[in-house]
């Protein structure tokens with residue numbers, strides 16, 4: 001089994017040597033002359049858990065900067081959807097490559113994706129060394145042939161990397177996929193043991209339309225269809241009331257909070273107070289680069305904290321809890337045994353260059369990373385015990 005010795009790395013406030021074996025952290029505080037296939041000299045670097053981006057549309061890096069300053073529905077109809085109609089598989093490939101490069105260089109080892117022509121993205125992910133949950137998107141407008149092609153992908157799926165890539169099933173949103181579609185996709189997700197990932201309660205308009213059409217709010221609507229469970233990840237959940245949060249927590253749903261996208265599109269403030277009180281598992285996502293406009297999950301942590309506190313309570317969302325949203329919670333939502341620098345866990349990590357001004361002085365490394373750093377502080381990102 002492949003072994004890697006990380007030497008002289010700063011971990012929990014002191015220098016140590018860490019042994020990685022077969023893609024997992026094997027042992028801590030090992031002696032400096034421990035035998036290993038490879039040695040990584042990490043003097044001057046600190047190790048922290050890497051970041052898990054739970055909501056993304058990676059190839060949308062190609063649409064970065066397109067159609068600014070519009071509400072979600074106008075932006076989609078006037079700018080995004082017309083552009084996407086003209087995108088080629090080559091655009092999907094280049095967009096995915098650009099996205100993965102950007103994520104890896106800012107400390108992210110995993111992203112949950114929802115887009116089209118996913119074979120291209122899967123191939124890029126496999127070659128890159130990053131982890132991903134690649135979504136098969138379901139929309140009511142798709143033809144029978146298109147739907148069958150999607151199902152073939154699921155039926156014949158084998159992960160080309162032997163563990164870094166999984167498929168998810170993604171009804172796009174309640175305004176693009178009907179109740180029958182949600183029920184069918186949820187049933188498939190259970191049958192194949194995969195996650196279901198969808199957008200929900202992103203804007204006030206979505207809630208109002210849902211009330212008009214179904215006589216209830218989005219979370220209650222999906223719950224009435226019986227499609228909420230521990231294998232479900234909901235992106236956004238901006239307009240969710242207290243009782244709905246309790247439903248989400250009870251069903252074991254994970255939520256992907258995307259603060260930058262929500263703020264930029266004017267979708268509203270995530271109800272941190274209710275979400276945290278409910279005990280629901282919260283994770284962080286960037287959403288696509290077209291509504292962010294980058295894929296730096298560290299920035300997402302900072303924006304989430306500021307957006308939580310701006311309502312007047314500085315004790316809301318302490319830095320340690322916030323860091324868990326971006327690391328261990330994100331990993332857990334997708335069944336990944338990572339997000340912690342601990343023996344037996346998958347060796348996913350970010351190495352920070354402690355010589356950078358923004359990391360000094362270092363009273364609290366996690367706080368420096370969340371509030372002060374930028375991606376230039378990242379010296380290396382490791383996924384599965386290998387450097388991306």
Ligand SMILES: [Zn+2]
Nearest residue numbers: 199235287288
């Ligand atoms: Zn999205």
